Amino acid sequence: MAKRIDVSGLTAYYGAHKAIEDITMHVEPGAVTAFIGPSGCGKSTFLRTLNRMHEVTPGGRVEGRVLLDNEDLYGPGVDPVSVRRTIGMVFQRPNPFPTMSIYDNVAAGIRLNGGARRKSEMDELVERNLRGANLWNEVKDRLARPGSGLSGGQQQRLCIARATAVAPDVLLMDEPCSALDPVSTLAIEDLIDKLKSEYTIVIVTHNMQQAARVSDRTAFFNLAAIGQPGKLIEIDDTQQIFSNPSVQATEDYISGRFG
């Protein structure tokens, strides 16, 4: 079920380095929110704070609040493992588990979360999620083959199936198409459009056309200078951002004057 995210006063560090500073924003449920901005502006770091993946990096530290439907993800006693079970993530490079078959890749998350299920039930879940990721027809005859044998675009859709299989509330995507060719990119974008009815989707992208194509809302991040922390400049409806942004820096970036 899609959930709303409210971030307030969020600052993230790598050791002593402040990567992003004082970010406050809302992510609407059941919509696609795109994060755009120049390299190093902290949009990926910010994305990783939303499912507590940032703190996995040595020295990674977060201040501030992230509320998922009013539950503080950084509250005392909150287990990051259970946060990650509700907020799935798709990475920049397709990363199916190389030692597992296509079937097992999709089943991996379910097995981690639930333990033993009946075979028929698992078969059905695997099929449903592979269909959901528009991959079923391409792989149904080779479910027992290793996932690493698929093409890059297929691997990325396999990763999306793996992420949706655990039925998360939110799906975070960290530049999911940057390692893919245009045809595979299109397949993923179609998929994102289809998935947004069920999940809250946040996508980081370097590609502004992509942000304009797939997202309902767009957040623009920027940094004052190299070594300075990244900040949220503005967030608005995608149409608004791309036609009439309220901040000059956003317009400069979108029109290609820098970045």
Place this chain on the structure above:
Amino acid sequence: MTVNDTKTPGTDPAPRGQGQSTTRLGDRVFSNLSKGSGIALLVIMAAIAVFLAIRAVVAIRANEGNFLTTFAWDANGDPPHFGIAVLLFGTVVSSVIAMVIAVPVAVGIALFLSHYAPRRLATPIGYLVDLLAAVPSIIYGLWGALYLVPRLTGTYDWLDDVLGWTGVFAYDGSPARSLMTVGILLAVMILPIITSVTREVFQQTPKAHQEAALALGATRWEVIRVTVLPFGRSGVISASMLGLGRALGETMAVATVLSPSFLINASVLESGGGTFAQNIASQFKEAGSMGRDALIASGLVLFLLTLLVNGAARLIIARRKEYSGANA
């Protein structure tokens, strides 16, 4: 300069076919060098095998006993009478004990160093483990004989109480200069090599796969189970084989600890037995010409045993190659 019989690149507009590709001097030198190294390896292996085989045949021909089943080593007698049954048994049993103890411990240490310990702790402990590998085997032998042997009798008594009925763990209270003690000592000796190779492999588990597991809501142990262990599987096998190779061939430490005899004792806790390497070391000095050939024959069996073990390991690794993660 060397004369180049192929056309100079750039002057030849036609696409280069097979058999007339241009090679540069550096390429040729390096290619021949690596080819030569490969051939040298084969020649050395063949030379060892041929040497062992020729000498072994002499001894086996003259042997009055059955080379494989005789429980005795009287190679200097006339006629010579010897067999490797006891040595094969002792070598295999002590190495198996060593592996059973060392592999799980080594995998545990490696996981601790690669995924649990904070870096400022992992580095010094890593050095310490490597240092264990630098201790000469005679030192291990002395430590085993003088420290380990007297301290193990209590444990063996307890094992006898609990598992003595199996026969394998029966214990008569004699000094613990047994295959079990040898196995424990060998486990300590092969621990560093298995640990450091395994740790290397575990550390190379792609971050992307570990993060994928984390993002699915895996705990640290689940990340290890889902990504690190499958990725490192073939590495653990290779590392274990390196360790096993050392355990099979270990000489001085075994010779110092074991009180050898040419009997197969069903109990691994009671003294007696022998290993190939230990037997060669113990008998070589007093051996005559026939005695030496007999020892070489036993060495040949050890050689074949090691080959067999390595081949088996290769098979295991090759069987699931496409799932190995090497192509990811």
